[in-house]
Amino acid sequence: MYDGVVQELIDELGRLPGVGPKSAQRIAFHIVQTQTFDVSRLAKVLLEVRERVRFCEQCGNVSESEVCNICADPNRDRTLICVVEEPKDVAAIERTRSYEGLYHVLGGAISPIDGIGPDQLNIRGLMPRLETGEVVEVIIATDPNLEGDATASYLSRLLAAVGVQVSRLASGLPVGGDLEYADEVTLGRAFAGRRIIGQ
Amino acid sequence: MYDGVVQELIDELGRLPGVGPKSAQRIAFHIVQTQTFDVSRLAKVLLEVRERVRFCEQCGNVSESEVCNICADPNRDRTLICVVEEPKDVAAIERTRSYEGLYHVLGGAISPIDGIGPDQLNIRGLMPRLETGEVVEVIIATDPNLEGDATASYLSRLLAAVGVQVSRLASGLPVGGDLEYADEVTLGRAFAGRRIIGQ
Numbered sequence: 001m002y003d004g005v006v007q008e009l010i011d012e013l014g015r016l017p018g019v020g021p022k023s024a025q026r027i028a029f030h031i032v033q034t035q036t037f038d039v040s041r042l043a044k045v046l047l048e049v050r051e052r053v054r055f056c057e058q059c060g061n062v063s064e065s066e067v068c069n070i071c072a073d074p075n076r077d078r079t080l081i082c083v084v085e086e087p088k089d090v091a092a093i094e095r096t097r098s099y100e101g102l103y104h105v106l107g108g109a110i111s112p113i114d115g116i117g118p119d120q121l122n123i124r125g126l127m128p129r130l131e132t133g134e135v136v137e138v139i140i141a142t143d144p145n146l147e148g149d150a151t152a153s154y155l156s157r158l159l160a161a162v163g164v165q166v167s168r169l170a171s172g173l174p175v176g177g178d179l180e181y182a183d184e185v186t187l188g189r190a191f192a193g194r195r196i197i198g199q
Numbered sequence: 200m201y202d203g204v205v206q207e208l209i210d211e212l213g214r215l216p217g218v219g220p221k222s223a224q225r226i227a228f229h230i231v232q233t234q235t236f237d238v239s240r241l242a243k244v245l246l247e248v249r250e251r252v253r254f255c256e257q258c259g260n261v262s263e264s265e266v267c268n269i270c271a272d273p274n275r276d277r278t279l280i281c282v283v284e285e286p287k288d289v290a291a292i293e294r295t296r297s298y299e300g301l302y303h304v305l306g307g308a309i310s311p312i313d314g315i316g317p318d319q320l321n322i323r324g325l326m327p328r329l330e331t332g333e334v335v336e337v338i339i340a341t342d343p344n345l346e347g348d349a350t351a352s353y354l355s356r357l358l359a360a361v362g363v364q365v366s367r368l369a370s371g372l373p374v375g376g377d378l379e380y381a382d383e384v385t386l387g388r389a390f391a392g393r394r395i396i397g398q
Contacts, residue, residue, distance in 0.1 A: 006261055009248045012241045017229045018222050029287055030216045031245065032252050032261055033306075039249045042211045043242040046230065049208045050238040053231050062205055062231055087231075088224055107232075 006032060058129065060105035060122040062087045070094075070103060077101040079136040081129065083155060085109050085143060093141065101139070104129065109147035110154055118154060126155075130162050137165040144171050205231060257328065259304035259321040261286045269293075269302060276300040278335040280328065282354060284308050284342060292340065300338070303328065308346035309353055317353060325354075329361050336364040343370050 006028055013024035031037055055061065056068035063069070070076060070090070080101025084090055090103050106121040129135065140155055142148035156166045171189035173182055182190070205227060212223035230236055254260065255267035262268070269275060269289070279300025283289055289302050305320040328334065339354055341347035355365045370388040372381055381389070 004263055005244065005247045005251050009244045012244050015236065015241075016226045018225055019218075023217050025287055025290075026217055027215045028248070029261075029285065032248055032286075037214070039245050042214075043245040045204065045208045045211050046238050046242040046245075048204045049227070049231055052204050062228075064203055086228065088228055091224070 055105075058125075059103045060107060060125060061090050061103060075100075078134055080139065081126075081135050081137075082139040082141050083126065084141050085148065085151070089141065089143075106142070106151065109142055109151040111147045111150075121151070123155070123158070127162070130159075130164055135164055137167060140166065140168045144169070254304075257324075258302045259306060259324060260289050260302060274299075277333050279338065280325075280334050280336075281338040281340050282325065283340050284347065284350070288340065288342075303337075305341070305350065308341055308350040310346045310349075320350070322354070322357070326361070329358075329363055334363055336366060339365065339367045343368070 009028045009031065010021070010024045013019055013027050014021055016024075019027070031039055052064050053062050054064070054066075056063040056071055057066050058071040059068060061068045061070065065072070077100045080099075081104050082093065082099060082101055083104045083106060084093070085106050085108055087105055090105060093099050093103075104122070104126050106123065108116055108121055110116060110118060110121070126138075130138070138155075138159055140152045142151045152168050156168075159166045170193055171186065172193055173179060173186065173190045179187070208227045208230065209220070209223045212218055212226050213220055215223075218226070230238055251263050252261050253263070253265075255262040255270055256265050257270040258267060260267045260269065264271075276299045279298075280303050281292065281298060281300055282303045282305060283292070284305050284307055286304055289304060292298050292302075303321070303325050305322065307315055307320055309315060309317060309320070325337075329337070337354075337358055339351045341350045351367050355367075358365045369392055370385065371392055372378060372385065372389045378386070
Protein backbone atom coordinates (compact mmCIF):
# COMPACT_ATOMS: atom_id res chain seq x y z
CA MET A 1 0.00 0.00 0.00
CA TYR A 2 2.75 2.44 0.99
CA ASP A 3 6.15 3.00 -0.50
CA GLY A 4 8.59 0.28 0.63
CA VAL A 5 10.10 1.25 3.95
CA VAL A 6 6.97 2.85 5.44
CA GLN A 7 5.06 -0.36 4.81
CA GLU A 8 7.97 -2.34 6.30
CA LEU A 9 7.77 -0.22 9.46
CA ILE A 10 3.99 -0.71 9.66
CA ASP A 11 4.49 -4.47 9.29
CA GLU A 12 7.20 -4.58 11.97
CA LEU A 13 5.16 -2.48 14.41
CA GLY A 14 2.15 -4.71 13.74
CA ARG A 15 4.11 -7.66 15.15
CA LEU A 16 4.15 -6.05 18.60
CA PRO A 17 1.54 -7.27 21.08
CA GLY A 18 -1.60 -5.13 21.24
CA VAL A 19 -0.66 -3.16 18.12
CA GLY A 20 -3.21 -3.72 15.35
CA PRO A 21 -2.86 -2.60 11.72
CA LYS A 22 -4.52 0.78 12.41
CA SER A 23 -2.30 1.54 15.42
CA ALA A 24 0.78 0.41 13.52
CA GLN A 25 -0.10 2.80 10.70
CA ARG A 26 -0.72 5.63 13.14
CA ILE A 27 2.59 5.06 14.94
CA ALA A 28 4.49 4.75 11.66
CA PHE A 29 3.17 8.06 10.32
CA HIS A 30 3.86 9.71 13.64
CA ILE A 31 7.48 8.58 13.35
CA VAL A 32 7.70 9.65 9.71
CA GLN A 33 6.06 13.03 10.15
CA THR A 34 7.18 14.16 13.61
CA GLN A 35 10.67 15.50 13.18
CA THR A 36 11.05 15.97 16.94
CA PHE A 37 10.54 12.25 17.58
CA ASP A 38 13.95 10.78 18.34
CA VAL A 39 13.85 7.66 16.24
CA SER A 40 17.54 6.87 16.72
CA ARG A 41 17.10 6.71 20.50
CA LEU A 42 14.25 4.23 20.17
CA ALA A 43 16.30 2.15 17.74
CA LYS A 44 19.34 2.26 20.05
CA VAL A 45 17.34 1.26 23.13
CA LEU A 46 15.71 -1.61 21.22
CA LEU A 47 19.11 -3.04 20.35
CA GLU A 48 20.52 -2.43 23.83
CA VAL A 49 17.63 -4.21 25.47
CA ARG A 50 18.20 -7.38 23.50
CA GLU A 51 21.96 -7.13 24.08
CA ARG A 52 22.05 -6.25 27.75
CA VAL A 53 18.95 -7.69 29.36
CA ARG A 54 19.14 -11.19 30.74
CA PHE A 55 17.43 -13.09 33.50
CA CYS A 56 18.61 -13.02 37.12
CA GLU A 57 20.35 -16.29 38.00
CA GLN A 58 18.63 -16.38 41.35
CA CYS A 59 15.05 -15.21 40.88
CA GLY A 60 14.53 -15.23 37.09
CA ASN A 61 13.55 -11.56 36.94
CA VAL A 62 14.83 -9.41 34.07
CA SER A 63 18.18 -7.88 34.92
CA GLU A 64 21.22 -6.26 33.38
CA SER A 65 23.60 -8.20 35.61
CA GLU A 66 23.92 -11.88 36.63
CA VAL A 67 21.98 -11.13 39.80
CA CYS A 68 19.18 -8.55 39.74
CA ASN A 69 19.05 -5.41 41.88
CA ILE A 70 16.55 -6.90 44.28
CA CYS A 71 18.42 -10.15 44.89
CA ALA A 72 21.66 -8.19 45.30
CA ASP A 73 20.16 -5.70 47.75
CA PRO A 74 21.48 -6.51 51.28
CA ASN A 75 18.52 -4.69 52.85
CA ARG A 76 15.88 -7.10 51.49
CA ASP A 77 14.34 -9.63 53.85
CA ARG A 78 15.87 -12.96 52.81
CA THR A 79 13.41 -15.04 54.83
CA LEU A 80 10.58 -14.27 52.39
CA ILE A 81 10.22 -15.31 48.75
CA CYS A 82 7.25 -14.10 46.74
CA VAL A 83 6.52 -16.29 43.69
CA VAL A 84 5.08 -14.43 40.70
CA GLU A 85 4.33 -15.30 37.08
CA GLU A 86 6.03 -12.45 35.21
CA PRO A 87 8.64 -9.70 35.72
CA LYS A 88 5.85 -7.12 35.45
CA ASP A 89 4.25 -8.65 38.54
CA VAL A 90 7.46 -7.87 40.45
CA ALA A 91 7.14 -4.24 39.32
CA ALA A 92 3.48 -4.14 40.38
CA ILE A 93 4.31 -5.45 43.88
CA GLU A 94 7.33 -3.13 44.20
CA ARG A 95 5.06 -0.18 43.47
CA THR A 96 3.01 -1.01 46.59
CA ARG A 97 6.15 -0.50 48.74
CA SER A 98 4.63 -2.96 51.19
CA TYR A 99 6.89 -5.96 50.53
CA GLU A 100 10.55 -6.15 51.54
CA GLY A 101 11.38 -9.76 50.69
CA LEU A 102 12.78 -11.48 47.61
CA TYR A 103 11.00 -12.73 44.51
CA HIS A 104 10.92 -15.76 42.28
CA VAL A 105 9.69 -15.31 38.72
CA LEU A 106 8.17 -18.42 37.13
CA GLY A 107 7.92 -17.04 33.61
CA GLY A 108 4.24 -18.00 33.28
CA ALA A 109 1.61 -20.23 34.84
CA ILE A 110 0.57 -23.85 34.40
CA SER A 111 -1.82 -24.00 31.45
CA PRO A 112 -2.39 -27.42 29.86
CA ILE A 113 -4.38 -25.79 27.01
CA ASP A 114 -1.30 -23.76 26.00
CA GLY A 115 0.97 -26.75 26.59
CA ILE A 116 2.63 -25.16 29.60
CA GLY A 117 3.34 -27.63 32.39
CA PRO A 118 5.55 -27.28 35.48
CA ASP A 119 8.64 -28.18 33.42
CA GLN A 120 8.21 -25.11 31.20
CA LEU A 121 8.28 -22.85 34.25
CA ASN A 122 11.21 -21.72 36.38
CA ILE A 123 10.16 -23.98 39.27
CA ARG A 124 13.36 -26.01 39.32
CA GLY A 125 15.28 -22.87 40.28
CA LEU A 126 13.08 -22.31 43.34
CA MET A 127 14.02 -25.50 45.20
CA PRO A 128 17.75 -24.81 45.76
CA ARG A 129 16.83 -21.40 47.17
CA LEU A 130 14.91 -23.10 49.99
CA GLU A 131 17.67 -25.58 50.86
CA THR A 132 19.73 -23.23 53.01
CA GLY A 133 16.87 -23.04 55.54
CA GLU A 134 17.02 -19.23 55.49
CA VAL A 135 13.60 -18.89 53.84
CA VAL A 136 10.70 -19.03 56.33
CA GLU A 137 7.75 -18.30 54.06
CA VAL A 138 6.94 -18.60 50.38
CA ILE A 139 4.16 -16.23 49.31
CA ILE A 140 2.44 -17.39 46.15
CA ALA A 141 1.32 -14.36 44.16
CA THR A 142 0.29 -15.95 40.87
CA ASP A 143 -2.70 -14.37 39.10
CA PRO A 144 -6.12 -15.01 40.69
CA ASN A 145 -7.37 -16.96 37.69
CA LEU A 146 -7.58 -20.59 36.59
CA GLU A 147 -3.93 -20.90 35.55
CA GLY A 148 -2.64 -18.97 38.56
CA ASP A 149 -4.71 -21.09 40.94
CA ALA A 150 -3.50 -24.31 39.32
CA THR A 151 0.09 -23.13 39.64
CA ALA A 152 -0.47 -22.15 43.27
CA SER A 153 -1.87 -25.53 44.23
CA TYR A 154 0.90 -27.35 42.36
CA LEU A 155 3.53 -25.28 44.20
CA SER A 156 1.88 -25.66 47.60
CA ARG A 157 1.89 -29.46 47.22
CA LEU A 158 5.52 -29.38 46.10
CA LEU A 159 6.58 -27.09 48.94
CA ALA A 160 4.76 -29.10 51.62
CA ALA A 161 7.64 -31.58 51.43
CA VAL A 162 10.23 -28.85 52.06
CA GLY A 163 8.69 -27.78 55.37
CA VAL A 164 8.43 -24.08 54.54
CA GLN A 165 5.36 -21.97 55.29
CA VAL A 166 3.34 -21.33 52.10
CA SER A 167 0.80 -18.53 51.72
CA ARG A 168 -1.30 -17.14 48.89
CA LEU A 169 -2.37 -13.52 48.35
CA ALA A 170 -5.92 -12.79 49.55
CA SER A 171 -8.72 -12.81 47.00
CA GLY A 172 -11.63 -10.48 47.62
CA LEU A 173 -13.24 -7.22 46.71
CA PRO A 174 -10.90 -4.70 45.06
CA VAL A 175 -10.45 -1.57 47.17
CA GLY A 176 -12.44 1.31 45.73
CA GLY A 177 -14.71 -1.09 43.87
CA ASP A 178 -18.47 -1.43 44.12
CA LEU A 179 -19.85 -4.56 45.79
CA GLU A 180 -22.74 -4.77 43.31
CA TYR A 181 -20.34 -4.85 40.35
CA ALA A 182 -18.15 -7.62 41.77
CA ASP A 183 -18.46 -10.92 39.90
CA GLU A 184 -19.82 -13.94 41.77
CA VAL A 185 -16.49 -15.73 42.15
CA THR A 186 -14.81 -12.64 43.65
CA LEU A 187 -17.75 -12.02 45.97
CA GLY A 188 -17.76 -15.68 46.98
CA ARG A 189 -14.05 -15.55 47.78
CA ALA A 190 -14.56 -12.33 49.73
CA PHE A 191 -17.09 -14.17 51.90
CA ALA A 192 -14.90 -17.22 52.32
CA GLY A 193 -11.93 -15.06 53.28
CA ARG A 194 -13.82 -12.68 55.59
CA ARG A 195 -11.97 -11.43 58.67
CA ILE A 196 -13.39 -10.98 62.15
CA ILE A 197 -13.13 -7.29 63.02
CA GLY A 198 -15.05 -7.12 66.31
CA GLN A 199 -16.11 -9.17 69.39
CA MET B 200 11.05 0.72 38.58
CA TYR B 201 12.91 -1.63 36.24
CA ASP B 202 16.62 -2.07 35.72
CA GLY B 203 17.99 0.72 33.47
CA VAL B 204 17.55 -0.23 29.85
CA VAL B 205 14.16 -1.96 30.22
CA GLN B 206 12.76 1.20 31.80
CA GLU B 207 14.35 3.26 29.02
CA LEU B 208 12.61 1.10 26.44
CA ILE B 209 9.27 1.46 28.27
CA ASP B 210 9.77 5.23 28.35
CA GLU B 211 10.64 5.41 24.66
CA LEU B 212 7.69 3.23 23.64
CA GLY B 213 5.42 5.37 25.82
CA ARG B 214 6.23 8.36 23.61
CA LEU B 215 4.50 6.72 20.64
CA PRO B 216 0.93 7.84 19.94
CA GLY B 217 -1.74 5.59 21.43
CA VAL B 218 0.76 3.65 23.55
CA GLY B 219 0.05 4.16 27.26
CA PRO B 220 2.31 3.09 30.15
CA LYS B 221 0.67 -0.37 30.42
CA SER B 222 0.95 -1.07 26.69
CA ALA B 223 4.55 0.18 26.68
CA GLN B 224 5.38 -2.21 29.51
CA ARG B 225 3.64 -5.08 27.75
CA ILE B 226 5.47 -4.40 24.47
CA ALA B 227 8.82 -4.01 26.24
CA PHE B 228 8.52 -7.35 28.05
CA HIS B 229 7.39 -8.99 24.85
CA ILE B 230 10.56 -7.74 23.19
CA VAL B 231 12.73 -8.78 26.15
CA GLN B 232 11.20 -12.21 26.61
CA THR B 233 10.36 -13.33 23.07
CA GLN B 234 13.61 -14.57 21.57
CA THR B 235 11.95 -15.03 18.17
CA PHE B 236 11.06 -11.33 17.94
CA ASP B 237 13.51 -9.78 15.50
CA VAL B 238 14.43 -6.61 17.38
CA SER B 239 17.28 -5.70 15.03
CA ARG B 240 14.91 -5.63 12.06
CA LEU B 241 12.57 -3.22 13.85
CA ALA B 242 15.53 -1.03 14.84
CA LYS B 243 16.88 -1.10 11.28
CA VAL B 244 13.54 -0.17 9.73
CA LEU B 245 13.07 2.67 12.23
CA LEU B 246 16.37 4.22 11.18
CA GLU B 247 15.74 3.61 7.48
CA VAL B 248 12.35 5.29 7.64
CA ARG B 249 13.79 8.49 9.01
CA GLU B 250 16.66 8.35 6.54
CA ARG B 251 14.83 7.42 3.37
CA VAL B 252 11.31 8.76 3.65
CA ARG B 253 10.63 12.26 2.41
CA PHE B 254 7.62 14.03 0.97
CA CYS B 255 6.72 13.95 -2.71
CA GLU B 256 7.62 17.28 -4.35
CA GLN B 257 4.38 17.27 -6.28
CA CYS B 258 1.64 15.98 -3.98
CA GLY B 259 3.23 16.03 -0.50
CA ASN B 260 2.58 12.33 0.11
CA VAL B 261 5.27 10.27 1.86
CA SER B 262 7.69 8.86 -0.66
CA GLU B 263 11.13 7.35 -0.98
CA SER B 264 11.91 9.34 -4.10
CA GLU B 265 11.52 13.00 -5.12
CA VAL B 266 8.21 12.16 -6.79
CA CYS B 267 5.97 9.48 -5.26
CA ASN B 268 4.84 6.31 -7.04
CA ILE B 269 1.37 7.68 -7.72
CA CYS B 270 2.54 11.00 -9.21
CA ALA B 271 5.12 9.14 -11.29
CA ASP B 272 2.63 6.57 -12.59
CA PRO B 273 1.84 7.37 -16.26
CA ASN B 274 -1.44 5.44 -16.03
CA ARG B 275 -3.03 7.78 -13.47
CA ASP B 276 -5.68 10.23 -14.65
CA ARG B 277 -3.98 13.64 -14.53
CA THR B 278 -7.21 15.58 -14.93
CA LEU B 279 -8.26 14.74 -11.34
CA ILE B 280 -6.65 15.84 -8.06
CA CYS B 281 -8.04 14.53 -4.79
CA VAL B 282 -7.11 16.74 -1.81
CA VAL B 283 -6.67 14.86 1.50
CA GLU B 284 -5.40 15.77 4.95
CA GLU B 285 -2.88 12.99 5.60
CA PRO B 286 -0.85 10.34 3.76
CA LYS B 287 -2.96 7.66 5.45
CA ASP B 288 -6.03 9.10 3.70
CA VAL B 289 -4.30 8.41 0.38
CA ALA B 290 -3.84 4.80 1.47
CA ALA B 291 -7.50 4.55 2.51
CA ILE B 292 -8.70 5.84 -0.86
CA GLU B 293 -6.23 3.62 -2.76
CA ARG B 294 -7.68 0.60 -0.95
CA THR B 295 -11.09 1.31 -2.50
CA ARG B 296 -9.55 0.90 -6.00
CA SER B 297 -12.24 3.27 -7.25
CA TYR B 298 -10.08 6.37 -7.87
CA GLU B 299 -7.55 6.65 -10.66
CA GLY B 300 -6.49 10.30 -10.38
CA LEU B 301 -3.73 12.10 -8.50
CA TYR B 302 -3.62 13.34 -4.91
CA HIS B 303 -2.62 16.40 -2.96
CA VAL B 304 -1.75 15.94 0.72
CA LEU B 305 -2.30 19.02 2.89
CA GLY B 306 -0.58 17.66 6.00
CA GLY B 307 -3.55 18.49 8.25
CA ALA B 308 -6.68 20.61 8.33
CA ILE B 309 -7.45 24.20 9.28
CA SER B 310 -7.90 24.30 13.05
CA PRO B 311 -7.67 27.73 14.73
CA ILE B 312 -7.77 26.05 18.18
CA ASP B 313 -4.56 24.16 17.39
CA GLY B 314 -3.05 27.22 15.72
CA ILE B 315 -3.20 25.65 12.27
CA GLY B 316 -4.18 28.11 9.54
CA PRO B 317 -3.94 27.80 5.74
CA ASP B 318 -0.27 28.83 5.86
CA GLN B 319 0.66 25.79 7.93
CA LEU B 320 -0.81 23.48 5.29
CA ASN B 321 0.55 22.41 1.93
CA ILE B 322 -1.95 24.62 0.06
CA ARG B 323 0.64 26.74 -1.68
CA GLY B 324 1.87 23.64 -3.53
CA LEU B 325 -1.59 22.99 -4.95
CA MET B 326 -1.91 26.19 -7.01
CA PRO B 327 0.98 25.61 -9.48
CA ARG B 328 -0.43 22.15 -10.20
CA LEU B 329 -3.61 23.77 -11.56
CA GLU B 330 -1.83 26.30 -13.75
CA THR B 331 -1.15 23.99 -16.67
CA GLY B 332 -4.92 23.70 -17.26
CA GLU B 333 -4.63 19.89 -17.36
CA VAL B 334 -6.64 19.46 -14.16
CA VAL B 335 -10.40 19.47 -14.72
CA GLU B 336 -11.68 18.66 -11.22
CA VAL B 337 -10.40 18.99 -7.67
CA ILE B 338 -12.11 16.52 -5.32
CA ILE B 339 -11.90 17.69 -1.70
CA ALA B 340 -11.70 14.63 0.57
CA THR B 341 -10.86 16.23 3.90
CA ASP B 342 -12.39 14.57 6.98
CA PRO B 343 -16.16 15.07 7.44
CA ASN B 344 -15.69 17.03 10.68
CA LEU B 345 -15.42 20.67 11.75
CA GLU B 346 -11.79 21.10 10.70
CA GLY B 347 -12.23 19.17 7.46
CA ASP B 348 -15.32 21.19 6.56
CA ALA B 349 -13.55 24.48 7.31
CA THR B 350 -10.64 23.41 5.11
CA ALA B 351 -13.01 22.36 2.34
CA SER B 352 -14.84 25.71 2.29
CA TYR B 353 -11.54 27.63 2.40
CA LEU B 354 -10.24 25.62 -0.56
CA SER B 355 -13.46 25.91 -2.56
CA ARG B 356 -13.37 29.71 -2.23
CA LEU B 357 -9.70 29.76 -3.21
CA LEU B 358 -10.25 27.47 -6.20
CA ALA B 359 -13.28 29.39 -7.47
CA ALA B 360 -10.82 31.96 -8.84
CA VAL B 361 -8.88 29.30 -10.76
CA GLY B 362 -11.89 28.14 -12.73
CA VAL B 363 -11.57 24.45 -11.95
CA GLN B 364 -14.49 22.23 -10.96
CA VAL B 365 -14.46 21.56 -7.20
CA SER B 366 -16.32 18.69 -5.53
CA ARG B 367 -16.53 17.26 -2.03
CA LEU B 368 -17.02 13.61 -1.03
CA ALA B 369 -20.62 12.75 -0.14
CA SER B 370 -21.62 12.69 3.51
CA GLY B 371 -24.31 10.24 4.53
CA LEU B 372 -25.08 6.93 6.16
CA PRO B 373 -22.13 4.53 6.27
CA VAL B 374 -22.78 1.39 4.21
CA GLY B 375 -23.57 -1.56 6.48
CA GLY B 376 -24.57 0.78 9.28
CA ASP B 377 -27.88 0.97 11.11
CA LEU B 378 -30.05 4.03 10.49
CA GLU B 379 -31.14 4.18 14.14
CA TYR B 380 -27.53 4.39 15.31
CA ALA B 381 -26.54 7.24 12.98
CA ASP B 382 -25.95 10.56 14.76
CA GLU B 383 -28.24 13.48 13.91
CA VAL B 384 -25.69 15.37 11.82
CA THR B 385 -24.96 12.34 9.64
CA LEU B 386 -28.64 11.58 9.25
CA GLY B 387 -29.35 15.24 8.44
CA ARG B 388 -26.66 15.21 5.76
CA ALA B 389 -28.02 11.95 4.37
CA PHE B 390 -31.39 13.66 3.93
CA ALA B 391 -29.88 16.80 2.42
CA GLY B 392 -27.81 14.71 -0.01
CA ARG B 393 -30.56 12.23 -0.95
CA ARG B 394 -30.66 10.99 -4.54
CA ILE B 395 -33.71 10.43 -6.70
CA ILE B 396 -33.82 6.74 -7.63
CA GLY B 397 -37.19 6.50 -9.36
CA GLN B 398 -39.85 8.42 -11.35
